[in-house]
Amino acid sequence: MIVPTPTRPLRADAARNRELLLAAAEEELAERGVDASIADIARRAGVAKGTVFRHFATKEELLAAVFGNHLAALTDAGARQLDAPDPGAALLEFVTAAADAMQRYDLTYLRVLSQNDPRLSELRDRLHAIVSSLVDRARAAGAVRGDITGTDVFLLLCAPAHTVELVADPPPDLWRRYLAIVLDGLRPEGATALPHPAPAWP
Amino acid sequence: MIVPTPTRPLRADAARNRELLLAAAEEELAERGVDASIADIARRAGVAKGTVFRHFATKEELLAAVFGNHLAALTDAGARQLDAPDPGAALLEFVTAAADAMQRYDLTYLRVLSQNDPRLSELRDRLHAIVSSLVDRARAAGAVRGDITGTDVFLLLCAPAHTVELVADPPPDLWRRYLAIVLDGLRPEGATALPHPAPAWP
Amino acid sequence: MIVPTPTRPLRADAARNRELLLAAAEEELAERGVDASIADIARRAGVAKGTVFRHFATKEELLAAVFGNHLAALTDAGARQLDAPDPGAALLEFVTAAADAMQRYDLTYLRVLSQNDPRLSELRDRLHAIVSSLVDRARAAGAVRGDITGTDVFLLLCAPAHTVELVADPPPDLWRRYLAIVLDGLRPEGATALPHPAPAWP
Amino acid sequence: MIVPTPTRPLRADAARNRELLLAAAEEELAERGVDASIADIARRAGVAKGTVFRHFATKEELLAAVFGNHLAALTDAGARQLDAPDPGAALLEFVTAAADAMQRYDLTYLRVLSQNDPRLSELRDRLHAIVSSLVDRARAAGAVRGDITGTDVFLLLCAPAHTVELVADPPPDLWRRYLAIVLDGLRPEGATALPHPAPAWP
DNA sequence: AATGAATGAGTGTTCATTCAT
DNA sequence: GATGAATGAACACTCATTCAT
The missing domain is CATH 1.10.10 (Arc Repressor Mutant, subunit A)
Structure with a gap:
């Protein structure tokens, strides 16, 4: 931002x-x-x-500016949670804000755009770093399961939005339901072994 | 089919x-x-x-036919699990097959397409009915949490595929990791109250 | 052609x-x-x-087709003079036909176009080869001065057309006047030493 | 100027x-x-x-100003030769300077530009008058053939530059070769009858 | 007088769709 | 039924020119 x-x-x-x-x-x-x-x-x-x-100069540049703004806003939101007293609540707070934002702005094209735009890929990496910090702290506090990485959470940020996308006129808060389900999947309680290692970044 | x-x-x-x-x-x-x-x-x-x-007649119709085939195949796969002895395993089996298929065919446009194509919306409803049956049986068997509906699972089918989409060259089985996380979120163990009621169908 | x-x-x-x-x-x-x-x-x-x-497929391709037709027509015209009995008259005949054609089609862009179009550059080279033959025979017969090459004549083909271009509504045969002047300059009679060697081809 | x-x-x-x-x-x-x-x-x-x-006021006006400067410079160069002792050498001197200038500034658009710009057409006429004087004097001295006019020479000024234009990376002095050929064509020695009368001015 | 932001007609090119063969 | 040629409305982008600052 x-x-x-x-x-x-x-x-x-x-x-x-x-x-x-x-x-x-x-x-x-x-x-x-x-x-x-x-x-x-x-x-x-x-x-x-x-x-x-x-x-x-190009359409791509305009798209990159829009996406960049969103990334920057998310990065700010995440940074504000970095020194919150409760790491679990901090992650929850951030992830909720992020999922909310995703309702409005699909990050699907981020991958393509950031390939051609170093500024955008830097913003993306910065956000990833902050998410990773939040996840690390939450994991240390026992708020998320041990086999989850920042990259996992980063990737899952869009899931609630995409899930809701299949509904014609989704209630404006429906995404919270699917975010809750995903978050339950990220908690240590009842976690089962994951069948595939976490992906490297990027 | x-x-x-x-x-x-x-x-x-x-x-x-x-x-x-x-x-x-x-x-x-x-x-x-x-x-x-x-x-x-x-x-x-x-x-x-x-x-x-x-x-x-139109490009849309061709897309609808392709999507229809996928829906029909999924419906078949689901139907085959309807009388499996273990309802939890049956749901797991189906959901895994579905998530795998989603790797190849994005259902994002299903909503748009089925608005204009009654055949497609009928196929979609049939699949939804089967998913609901599978979920009902799994719920009754205690394999999934009580506050989850067939519609929820139907909507979540694409989540693993979409999650993986943000990665440049995703390992071919990475989606299984995110499916596992979502499934952990659907299990009764460690479930927290959901903040929004399940959506009506459609 | x-x-x-x-x-x-x-x-x-x-x-x-x-x-x-x-x-x-x-x-x-x-x-x-x-x-x-x-x-x-x-x-x-x-x-x-x-x-x-x-x-x-592209505008350039269209231009190349048009230019290619002209080149081919000129090549044909040149080839028809290759076995004419009088080499001097043959060259004159060809050069006149070529200068006439140049009235209608400026070869200025030939250089740019043939850079990207191998077919066009091949046609150009073919024409050049024929012009060179005609010039060689005419030189051997003493019809053109000894220090003139086929490349020289090839390049000078457009001169009459360009010269006329500066006139608003040129009489349709004015180019013949300037062609005649250039041809006089190519004849052995009264030739002075040329201040620069002939250019290599291409 | x-x-x-x-x-x-x-x-x-x-x-x-x-x-x-x-x-x-x-x-x-x-x-x-x-x-x-x-x-x-x-x-x-x-x-x-x-x-x-x-x-x-317009791009055309800017172009006209640039072209006008060139015309004026050429006019000056020509005027300086008007009272040179040797009329033949004077014309040669001027024509060489002009052909050299044409390497850098294509007069092709002069016709179009001077149609809309009285100042430019006046400059052009002034240059034409001077060229005509130079030619008249050279003709009187027997340095150029009798059937050649100032307008002819004016029009031929661009010929060496255009001829060279078809070569990709022309040696910087190649134009001198073609100027020499044209000049040989303008000399009385070996001149043949011209097939078309000299054009009127303009 | 100078600036540079805004304009809008124009460019080459793509593509779903129609239709004569 | 099948073909592939023709259509024309898009599209991203350019540029001489106008105008508010």
């Missing part, structure tokens, strides 16, 4: 359009996925098509 | 082309997702583009 | 459209140069824009 | 920007041809895009 910008600040109207574009892109992406068209995003933002490209 | 078709049977070569197309579409969809092009599918099937539209 | 086509012949209507497109492209290129747009070419040919791409 | 401008003189910084722009445009045009973009020219000049349009 707090990305240091070496470039000089934008003019007021340009900054406003940039925000309008990011907001429009966010909504359009949420509704239509990555196939959302630049033209629709521009229309939604109330600017001309050319303006999009003044702010983002 | 064998849906009685009120239309007259296809000529032998037409029937063959239909199968070639379905097979080609399946592979192309697995490799490229729903953005796979009709031209590529036709080429892979070794037929002309026009032939695709003779068999399937 | 007589390009062996390994592919099966086009359907009659497709062949017709291909010719319409080549003709339209030719005219549009003559009027607007390589910046002629595909849309304009399609409109002039009376077909939809998509049809252009059915026949030529 | 120093055209009296009825408009009031530019502010010092504006005048400087104008020169920067002209220089940048010259380089960019030499490298990229007329498709050079205004944005690139502005960047090269170190000014904002808007500034370009403050100085030149």
Whole structure:
């Protein structure tokens, strides 16, 4: 979120359009996925098509900016839990916030996007590091099972959102149900041996 | 699986082309997702583009046919477990087979497709009914927690596949790890109260 | 011109459209140069824009086809003079035909196009070889000065057309005047030493 | 060259920007041809895009200014030869300087540009008049054939540059070879009758 | 006077779909 | 029934030009 910008600040109207574009892109992406068209995003933002490209050289760059914002927000949310007194509650808090965010922004394309965008992959790695810290602390406190890694939790962040996606008009809090189930699966109580080792990062 | 078709049977070569197309579409969809092009599918099937539209009025219809086949196969797999002696093992067996299939065919578009295709929504409902039976029997046997419904399990079927999707070159069996975690979450041991009621069907 | 086509012949209507497109492209290129747009070419040919791409995968390919036709026609014209009894007259005949053709089709872009298109560069080399033969024979017969090569003549083919280009509405045969001047410069009579060696080919 | 401008003189910084722009445009045009973009020219000049349009209402006007400078420089070069003692050497001197300049600046667009720009067409006419004087004097001295006009020479000025253009990486002095050939064609020795009368001016 | 953000028509290209053969 | 040619509405992206700052 707090990305240091070496470039000089934008003019007021340009900054406003940039925000309008990011907001429009966010909504359009949420509704239509990555196939959302630049033209629709521009229309939604109330600017001309050319303006999009003044702010983002390519469509991919625009998507990366949107995803980057989400990653940064999640990273901030995670960082705020790093020194919480109860590691189990801290992880729970973060994971809930993350799953909530995933309702609105599918990270499926993160993998593809971050391949071409070092900034994005760095943000992703930073988030991963924070998740890992949260998980390590929770594991040490006995709040999660011992065979679970930060990478596991990172990957599972989207699961509640995807699960709910199959329902036509899902109740707005339905994802909490599936998050709870996954979290029950992550707890030490009643854990069974896992059939496959945790994946390496990345 | 064998849906009685009120239309007259296809000529032998037409029937063959239909199968070639379905097979080609399946592979192309697995490799490229729903953005796979009709031209590529036709080429892979070794037929002309026009032939695709003779068999399937729109691209959506072709996708629906492919998805329908998967649904039917899953339904069969589920039905075979209906009278297995151990209800817990039966559910486990089915869910594992389903999660494996999901590796290859993303059901994300099922919702959209079945909105426009009554045949597909009927197949989906049939699968849902079978999953519900399997879950009911497993619940009665104490193999899954009491607050879990067939709809829950139906929705969670894709979760392992989606979780793995964020990894660049996932080990081919990594999904089993996340299926195991979800299954641990579905077990009665260590279950915590769920924060949201199960969704209605559909 | 007589390009062996390994592919099966086009359907009659497709062949017709291909010719319409080549003709339209030719005219549009003559009027607007390589910046002629595909849309304009399609409109002039009376077909939809998509049809252009059915026949030529890229704009460059279309241009290459047009240029290739011209090169082939010139090559044929040159080949017909190879066994003419009077080598000087043969070269004159060919060069006149070529300069005439250049009125309509500027070879300036040939260099760029043939870089990416092996077929085109082969055609160009074939033409060059024929021009060289014609020049060699004419030189042996004393019809052109001794310090002139086939490459020189090849390069000078466009000169009359370009010279005329600066005139607003040039008389249709004005190029003959400048061709005559260049030809006078190529004759042994009154030749002065050339200040730079002939360029290598290519 | 120093055209009296009825408009009031530019502010010092504006005048400087104008020169920067002209220089940048010259380089960019030499490298990229007329498709050079205004944005690139502005960047090269170190000014904002808007500034370009403050100085030149359209891109065409900027091109006209650049071409005008070249015309004026050529006119100056020609004028300096008007009272040289040897008319033949004077014409040779001028034509060589002109052909050299054409290496860098293609006059192909001069016709189009001067149609819309009276200043440019006047400069062109002035150059034509000077070339005509040089040719007249050379003809009177027997240094060029009698059937050649100033317009002929004017038009042939670009020929060496265009001839060389078909070569990929032409040796920097190759144009001299083709200029020599054209000049041999303009000499009285071995001249044959020209098949077309000299064009009227313009 | 200079800036650079915004505009919108235009570009080459793709692709589901239609239709003459 | 099958073919593959034709269509035309998209798409991402470019660029000369205008205009608010």
